Amino acid sequence: MNQTRRAFLGTTTVVGLGVVAGCLGSEDPPEPPVAGNPDADVTVTVYEDFSCPFCRDFKLGVFPDLEEQYLEPGDVRYEHRDFPVINSPWSWEIPSAAREVFESAGNDAFWEFTTEIYAYQGSYNYGAIEGVADEVGADGAAIRDAAEDESHRSTVEDDKSYGESNGVSVTPTILVNGDAVELYESEDFEARALEETSAAIDAALE
Incomplete structure (x- = not known):
């Protein structure tokens, strides 16, 4: 079938994939959570909105394969950044909890x-936030408070501003050494996303 660039509809806004990275921002961004090798030559940066269904599919269906292929061997530095675009309180509250x-x-x-x-996703609630936080060894009650109070909203806003300064406008956006991964329409989003992201990482590792 012909592959064409696809814009995915979110709750109240259009979210998509494959924007072109712009110039680097001048301000220092917040410290990102990092998986893999912090000192690797190849950096994969993923901008997510926790209310975006394609971000969910990427994290649950693509990230585990990337982790096995590139993060565990230490080939890649993998950064998480927040980029709320969907008109939902959870787009701000979940990253504050995280x-x-x-x-x-x-x-x-x-x-x-x-x-x-x-x-x-689709049934977020404060009890779930508290429970998951407890399961991962955090103080569930404190994490719940952080979500309800959006106590890290300024950090999330700074992440989003940094993304915008780099040409990010949609989620998920995947950058490999600053270059955006182009994802196109496919009947199997996860397979296509894995294929394109892996190809970009492989090219960067050469």
Whole structure:
């Protein structure tokens, strides 16, 4: 079938894939949670909105393969950045909770939390946030408070501003050493996303 660039509809806004990265921003961004090798020559940066269904599919269906192929061997530095675009309170509250997990319970707990919480997309609630936080070794009550109060909103806003300064406008956006991965229409989003992201990483590793 002919492959054409596709814009995916979110809750109240258009979210898509494959924007072209612009010039680097001049301001220092917030410290990102990092998986893989922090000192690797290849950096994969993924901008996510926790209310975006394609971000969920990428994290749950693509990230595990990337982790096995590139992160565990230490070939890639994998960065998470927040980019709320969907008109939902959870687009701000979930990343505030995740940032609190990161700061209070550490990097490993952050990655566990941000994976497990996606299972509740469409039915997010504070009880789920607290429960998942407890499961990953964080203080569930404190994480719930961080979500309700959006206590890390300024950090999330800074992440989004940094993304915008780099040409990001949609989620998920995947950058490999600053270059956007182009994802096109496919009947199997996860397979296509894995194929294109892996190809971009392989090219960067050469």
